Amino acid sequence: MQASYTHCTVLLxxxxxxxxxxxxxxxxxxxxxxxxxxxxxxxxLSPLGRLTVFDKDPQAIEVAQALASADARVAVRHEGFKALAELPAASADGILMDLGVSSPQLDDPTRGFSFRHDGPLDMRMDPTRGxxxxxxxxxxxIAQMAEVIREYGEERFAPQIAKAIDRRRQERGPVRTTAELAEIVAGAVKTREPGKDPATRTFQALRIFINAELEELQQALSASLRVLRPGGWLVVISFHxxxxxxxxxFMAQHAKAAYDRRAPFAAPxxxxxxxxxxxxxxxxxxxxxPRARSAVMRVACRTSAPVEGRP
Incomplete structure (x- = not known):
């Protein structure tokens, strides 16, 4: 029987x-x-309204499919949100992206997202793929590990952590659990902000990297311009x-007119x-x-005609 984990929706x-x-x-x-x-x-929404939902996580999809079976207005797609690009142009009145990891994912030790619970070191949003x-x-x-931990975790001790992981591999074999990784990081990170676990940045970095989260966000944001109708709203909640x-x-770039320097007299x-x-x-x-403390929501309205082109 699957355990039940609560989730408190941020900025609901x-x-x-x-x-x-x-x-x-x-x-x-x-x-x-x-x-x-x-x-x-x-x-x-009225009976004529529609809601399309996306998620990679099979557990989330089970919940979504149960909702869809009870409400014909709901369409479910077991995909990451970069698949927004597959939707028809100017077909949506609003798009919401609530980024990052959910409380049930963090609280379930079998998913391997959290250093607070020992479990297999997985971190995939969809554990059936990748x-x-x-x-x-x-x-x-060592160089690859250090780059990922530095770039995606903004961790200044990334080289030390990467070397510590490599030493552990040579001495005792691969790192297989969240507790093992947290212990390695704690030994390599000598100072940290008060109240912040030494493993926080490393776990964030590895999760973002293994799920290609930033690349997918960039693809989804670009797709949103084509999928939103003029007057439609884009709402994005970030946690780091x-x-x-x-x-x-992205919003700043598309909220101002752009001039082509190669054609200075052309219309922007x-x-x-x-x-x-x-x-x-x-x-x-x-x-x-408390998990809401790092949330930032950005909102923008789609203007002009939809971006043309194939999905």
């Missing part, structure tokens, strides 16, 4: 309000998770600086996004759900 009301729900519209929850945002969106972190660490060289930086730069490319703004969790939400 703020995100759905930012979508400016039209009752007969089509909305996309690009990261279904356990369906907190999706259920609130459905409560705002390579686990343990498999990657078994073969990666790398995701938020990509989202912020029109702005594709407007009304860009940032929303943070309230003090009350952070007090009730």
């Amino acid at each position: 009301n703020e995100a759905v309000e930012a979508l400016h729900i039209q009752p007969d519209g089509h909305y996309i929850d690009a990261t279904f998770g356990r369906g907190g945002h999706a259920r609130l969106i459905l409560s705002r 390579m686990s972190v343990a498999e990657w660490l078994a073969d990666a060289n 600086s790398l995701e938020d930086r990509i989202t912020k730069q 490319r029109p702005t594709l996004l407007e009304q860009v703004r940032r929303v943070m969790p309230s003090e009350a939400e952070v007090a009730a759900n």
Whole structure:
């Protein structure tokens, strides 16, 4: 029997309000998770409205399929949100992306996402596909490990951690569990911010890398410009600086006219996004759900005609 893990949806009301729900519209929850945002969106839709949900996680898909079996307005896709590019142009009135890892994934030791619970070192959003972190660490060289931990975890001790992992492999064999990796990192990281576990940045880096999260975010953001109808809303919730930086730069880039320097007298490319703004969790939400403290929500409205081209 599958264990039950609770999930408290971050910025629930703020995100759905930012979508400016039209009752007969089509909305996309690009990261279904356990369906907190999706259920609130459905409560705002008429019988003619539609909701398409995406997720890589098989456990999340089970929840989504149960919802779809009870509500014909819901369509489920067991895919990452880069598959937004497969949807028809100008077919959505709003897109929501709630990035990162969910509480059930963190709290389930068998998924290997957290250094707080010992379990297999996996970290795949979809454990039926691709390579686990343990498999990657078994073969990666010191330079590769250091680059991933530095670039995706913003970890200044990345070379020391990579060397410590390599020493462990030579002395005792591959790193196979979350507790083993956390112990190695703790021995290599000599100082850390008060209240922050030494393994935090390394676990973040390996999770982002093994799931190609930043690359997928970039692809999904680009696809959103084509899929959103004029006047449709894009809402993105990030939980660390790398995701938020990509989202912020993407929105800023498309919220201003672009000039072709090779053709200085040509008309500028029109702005594709407007009304860009940032929303943070309230003090009350952070007090009730500490995992909300790092959340940043960015919102933008699609302008002009949809981007042409094939999916």
